[in-house]
Amino acid sequence: MPVPVLKQGEVLIASIQSALTDRDLLELRDELAEKVGRFRARGVIIDVTALDVMDSFATRTLRGLAAATHLRGAET
Numbered sequence: 001m002p003v004p005v006l007k008q009g010e011v012l013i014a015s016i017q018s019a020l021t022d023r024d025l026l027e028l029r030d031e032l033a034e035k036v037g038r039f040r041a042r043g044v045i046i047d048v049t050a051l052d053v054m055d056s057f058a059t060r061t062l063r064g065l066a067a068a069t070h071l072r073g074a075e076t
């Protein structure tokens with residue numbers, strides 16, 4: 001299930017609405033890293049409030065996403 005990514009000013013907002021497969025998480029990581037560069041976003045918000053549980057892969061992927069977007073100049 002794709003995650004909608006909205007642009008509000010200089011911030012990108014990704015709202016995860018349901019559990020994602022490992023492939024979906026990797027696609028989200030790649031998409032956000034690409035959009036941070038394309039839109040020159042200064043911040044990224046990843047809303048995970050709809051999730052009941054996050055496994056270790058999801059946590060590790062989100063941590064890697066934060067590091068990748070930080071390298072591109074955005075705060076997470």
